[in-house]
Amino acid sequence: MHNSNKKLQQEIIRISGVNPKKCMRCGKCTATCPAFDEMEYHPHQFVAMVEDGDIEPLLKSESLYRCLTCFACVDRCPRNVEPAKLVEAVRLTVIRQKDANHLKADDIPAMLDEDIPQQALVSAFRKYAK
Amino acid sequence: MQRIGVFVCWCGSNIAGTVDVQAVSDALKNEPGVVFSANYQYMCSQAGQNLIKEAIAEHRLTGIVVCSCSPRMHEATFRKTAAAAGINPYMVEIANIREQCSWVHKDMLTGTEKAIILGKAAVAKVNLNTPLTPGESPVTKRALVIGGGIAGIQTALDIADAGFPVDIVETKPTIGGKMAQLDKTFPTLDCAACILTPKMVDVAQNENIRIFSYSEVTAVKGFVGNFDVTIKKKARYVNEDVCTGCGACVEKCPMKKVPNEFNLNMDNRTAIYIPFAQAVPKVATIDPMHCNMLKNGKCGVCSKVCAAGAIDYKQQDQYIEEKYGAIVVATGFNPISMDKFDEYAYNQSKDVITSLEFERLTNAAGPTAGKLLRPSDHKHPHTIVFVQCVGSRCSACAEKGKEYCSKICCMYTAKHAMLTRDKYPDTEVYVFYIDVRTPGKNFDEFYRRAVEEYGVHYIKGMVGKVSPEGDKLKVQASDLLNNKQLHIDADLVVLAAAIEPDKSARPLATMLTASMDTNDFFTEAHPKLRPVESPTAGVFLSGACQGPKDIPETVSQASAAASKVISLLVKDKLTGNPCVASSDELMCNGCSSCERVCPYGAITYVDKEFRMPNRTIAIRRVAQVNPAVCQGCGACTVACPSGAMDLKGFANNQIVAEVDAICK
Numbered sequence: 001m002h003n004s005n006k007k008l009q010q011e012i013i014r015i016s017g018v019n020p021k022k023c024m025r026c027g028k029c030t031a032t033c034p035a036f037d038e039m040e041y042h043p044h045q046f047v048a049m050v051e052d053g054d055i056e057p058l059l060k061s062e063s064l065y066r067c068l069t070c071f072a073c074v075d076r077c078p079r080n081v082e083p084a085k086l087v088e089a090v091r092l093t094v095i096r097q098k099d100a101n102h103l104k105a106d107d108i109p110a111m112l113d114e115d116i117p118q119q120a121l122v123s124a125f126r127k128y129a130k
Numbered sequence: 131m132q133r134i135g136v137f138v139c140w141c142g143s144n145i146a147g148t149v150d151v152q153a154v155s156d157a158l159k160n161e162p163g164v165v166f167s168a169n170y171q172y173m174c175s176q177a178g179q180n181l182i183k184e185a186i187a188e189h190r191l192t193g194i195v196v197c198s199c200s201p202r203m204h205e206a207t208f209r210k211t212a213a214a215a216g217i218n219p220y221m222v223e224i225a226n227i228r229e230q231c232s233w234v235h236k237d238m239l240t241g242t243e244k245a246i247i248l249g250k251a252a253v254a255k256v257n258l259n260t261p262l263t264p265g266e267s268p269v270t271k272r273a274l275v276i277g278g279g280i281a282g283i284q285t286a287l288d289i290a291d292a293g294f295p296v297d298i299v300e301t302k303p304t305i306g307g308k309m310a311q312l313d314k315t316f317p318t319l320d321c322a323a324c325i326l327t328p329k330m331v332d333v334a335q336n337e338n339i340r341i342f343s344y345s346e347v348t349a350v351k352g353f354v355g356n357f358d359v360t361i362k363k364k365a366r367y368v369n370e371d372v373c374t375g376c377g378a379c380v381e382k383c384p385m386k387k388v389p390n391e392f393n394l395n396m397d398n399r400t401a402i403y404i405p406f407a408q409a410v411p412k413v414a415t416i417d418p419m420h421c422n423m424l425k426n427g428k429c430g431v432c433s434k435v436c437a438a439g440a441i442d443y444k445q446q447d448q449y450i451e452e453k454y455g456a457i458v459v460a461t462g463f464n465p466i467s468m469d470k471f472d473e474y475a476y477n478q479s480k481d482v483i484t485s486l487e488f489e490r491l492t493n494a495a496g497p498t499a500g501k502l503l504r505p506s507d508h509k510h511p512h513t514i515v516f517v518q519c520v521g522s523r524c525s526a527c528a529e530k531g532k533e534y535c536s537k538i539c540c541m542y543t544a545k546h547a548m549l550t551r552d553k554y555p556d557t558e559v560y561v562f563y564i565d566v567r568t569p570g571k572n573f574d575e576f577y578r579r580a581v582e583e584y585g586v587h588y589i590k591g592m593v594g595k596v597s598p599e600g601d602k603l604k605v606q607a608s609d610l611l612n613n614k615q616l617h618i619d620a621d622l623v624v625l626a627a628a629i630e631p632d633k634s635a636r637p638l639a640t641m642l643t644a645s646m647d648t649n650d651f652f653t654e655a656h657p658k659l660r661p662v663e664s665p666t667a668g669v670f671l672s673g674a675c676q677g678p679k680d681i682p683e684t685v686s687q688a689s690a691a692a693s694k695v696i697s698l699l700v701k702d703k704l705t706g707n708p709c710v711a712s713s714d715e716l717m718c719n720g721c722s723s724c725e726r727v728c729p730y731g732a733i734t735y736v737d738k739e740f741r742m743p744n745r746t747i748a749i750r751r752v753a754q755v756n757p758a759v760c761q762g763c764g765a766c767t768v769a770c771p772s773g774a775m776d777l778k779g780f781a782n783n784q785i786v787a788e789v790d791a792i793c794k
Contacts, residue, residue, distance in 0.1 A: 022525065024523065025564070025610065026519070027564075027590070027591040027608035027610040028592035028593075028608070029594075030591070030610070031591060031593055031594030031595075031606060031607045031615065032594030032595055032606070033594070033615070037615070042608075044610065045613075072594070076594060076595075078519075078528060078531060079523075079525040080525040080528050
């Protein structure tokens with residue numbers, strides 16, 4: 001495995017908290033995926049490719065943005081692998097690689113809407129802030 | 131003072147390679163009590179044993195220390211040698227200088243130093259050893275088999291065949307278990323009933339076998355060879371000895387809408403019922419939950435039509451006390467509940483069924499008389515989807531399912547798929563699998579036949595969801611090898627549900643003090659070498675209560691358990707282990723600490739008279755150990771606050787002497 005890939009792989013595993021080795025290749029995630037037809041790489045392939053360190057194609061794939069984050073795969077997986085979290089982690093890696101701080105704390109008051117849940121703000125920082 | 135002989139074994143180069151055996155035997159020669167010390171290439175060989183025997187005679191030895199391999203390996207050998215030479219076998223101590231010394235050290239100096247220390251500890255212990263004689267206990271020559279499925283039936287038949295009386299306790303009104311519900315059996319496709327029911331009849335006719343049906347074990351006391359068991363015979367409101375099984379009552383019973391559990395509630399039975407035509411014993415049972423007479427005193431039809439006068443609405447639960455020498459657990463399995471598997475719509479559609487339900491749907495004695503019909507509309511299904519591993523092989527931290535492979539599903543699913551295609555060639559049959567696991571004689575050939583000869587579509591992948599739409603079941607699944615998602619409009623979906631031990635197993639294990647794993651399967655005494663014995667002496671395991679098993683494996687294990695029972699029951703007396711706890715009554719303060727920690731129930735308290743100064747008598751409560759029940763675990767010796775409890779052969783002073791010798 002290429003060194004930079006190894007680093008990316010470790011990063012994705014760290015961000016997601018997913019252990020792709022737990023996967024037993026049953027394919028229930030892909031069977032359950034409502035966005036299957038839209039996706040170039042399917043949930044089970046995400047898991048297998050991260051396990052293999054085959055990260056580059058995932059970073060470039062449109063699939064990242066086709067995943068609905070419905071968590072059906074997470075719910076159904078018999079081995080608790082949580083593929084959607086892996087997709088999310090790859091997405092984050094792409095955003096972070098773009099090397100810009102998309103969200104500053106100072107911007108928040110202007111955008112604040114009392115209907116926004118606190119959790120959404122935290123989540124936005126996780127995704128878009130360096 | 132003891133006269134101790136020390137014998138250091140080279141074990142070829144196993145010990146001598148890293149331990150200077152000559153230095154060890156020389157060093158131990160000077161230990162207190164040692165009058166003879168030697169080393170030899172293979173102490174366990176005939177020549178080595180003769181060396182020990184001759185030394186015992188020549189030097190009038192009273193105890194020996196063998197520095198060799200682990201006592202698990204050859205302690206019994208050297209004890210026999212000692213006994214043959216006329217000294218008590220419990221005057222032998224083994225210093226393990228192989229597994230715990232030569233094998234773990236690379237350096238000769240450290241290895242030798244440690245071997246000498248281990249030898250010194252053993253010598254120190256032998257100096258305090260006393261001759262021990264094992265006790266004996268009688269054996270009740272009767273066996274109890276708990277569970278009347280194929281496992282219990284086979285075990286009982288084999289034990290009875292050897293001439294010993296056996297009682298089968300079965301919770302259901304009939305014996306037969308799960309096998310009685312099956313249609314065909316893989317891989318030969320014999321009809322299950324055709325091979326099982328003759329065995330059930332054999333059981334009924336065997337003079338050595340008594341069947342307690344509709345009964346359960348409620349209490350177990352005692353120990354190997356001498357169990358006292360209480361059996362609760364539940365009231366069936368029918369006099370078993372009088373009922374002829376004619377079925378007139380069943381025909382006339384007006385309560386005809388009771389869910390029939392034998393057909394997995396897919397049809398109805400009457401309140402008074404005989405589970406199936408070949409039931410053994412063929413005796414009717416009244417279901418008190420549904421009988422009008424028992425519920426509100428209005429009916430009594432069965433009593434009127436019974437020519438034999440067997441109906442007895444006043445019957446009570448009966449408790450039977452019986453003694454047994456051995457107990458066999460054969461409590462079997464059940465498919466897990468599908469309630470948590472919403473994605474397969476089991477609770478939403480009648481046409482999503484489990485494999486056991488499928489067995490009943492294809493069984494000639496089942497609710498559809500053997501015709502495969504959809505439970506919802508009784509139409510013939512054309513597209514049938516089988517889903518494997520439903521609830522099996524789940525992560526330990528998953529909210530649902532079992533971590534283990536249920537083992538039998540791959541084969542019965544292949545059987546179902548094959549038979550469906552054979553009987554109904556107009557069907558399309560899909561099997562979704564994660565792996566096809568078919569080790570076993572003629573098993574893989576069987577599965578390949580389903581694919582190659584019968585055209586069953588085996589697809590590597592899992593079903594993600596099943597949604598009922600109109601009269602179809604929309605199945606969404608993955609085909610991993612083609613990297614596709616499949617959408618199948620199915621008429622019937624069959625779930626290969628994981629199997630789990632029967633719910634009665636856990637409370638039974640507590641009664642028997644038999645150990646279980648986290649899945650509630652009974653644990654065997656050794657996973658490879660003692661697979662049909664529980665670690666609790668006198669308790670044996672038969673069938674799926676020990677782990678998922680198919681019929682051939684269950685029957686082999688059942689016979690193996692029977693042979694273990696027979697070899698126990700042929701003995702007139704059992705020789706115990708003399709290394710048991712004993713209480714010094716003068717020191718015992720009657721606190722009950724030992725009784726509370728004893729896992730075997732070996733300790734009881736008695737009030738005993740003691741002579742006191744000036745010819746007075748005091749009555750004190752003191753602990754007594756039943757040496758036949760005590761397994762020598764030593765828990766009580768640790769719990770005892772007054773130091774009254776001690777373990778023979780491993781007495782506190784012996785252990786302290788060993789520690790002193792090591793630390794010196």
